[in-house]
Amino acid sequence: MSQNRAARIGEKRSQLDLQLNLLSEQENTKMLSILAQIAKAVRAEITEGPEVRVLAEATEPEALSDQIDRAMKEPKGRRQL
Numbered sequence: 001m002s003q004n005r006a007a008r009i010g011e012k013r014s015q016l017d018l019q020l021n022l023l024s025e026q027e028n029t030k031m032l033s034i035l036a037q038i039a040k041a042v043r044a045e046i047t048e049g050p051e052v053r054v055l056a057e058a059t060e061p062e063a064l065s066d067q068i069d070r071a072m073k074e075p076k077g078r079r080q081l
Contacts, residue, residue: 025059032056 032055039046 022059022061029056029058
């Protein structure tokens with residue numbers, strides 16, 4: 001009984017962590033968008049690499065979950081996330 005309760009508490013903490021991480025990801029994406037708009041407004045010269053474009057995209061939790069599932073099924077030497 002005690003183990004079941006501990007497992008439920010652990011699951012709730014994991015869900016809360018996931019929700020907070022997704023919220024942080026959304027906030028960061030929005031901030032990057034706002035910064036890009038400010039840079040454009042003040043005509044700042046910026047070089048935008050592929051990393052910035054990827055970070056500015058909205059995170060899709062389902063797609064990320066699928067990618068993790070696929071990576072977990074691959075042999076250890078071939079795993080890539």
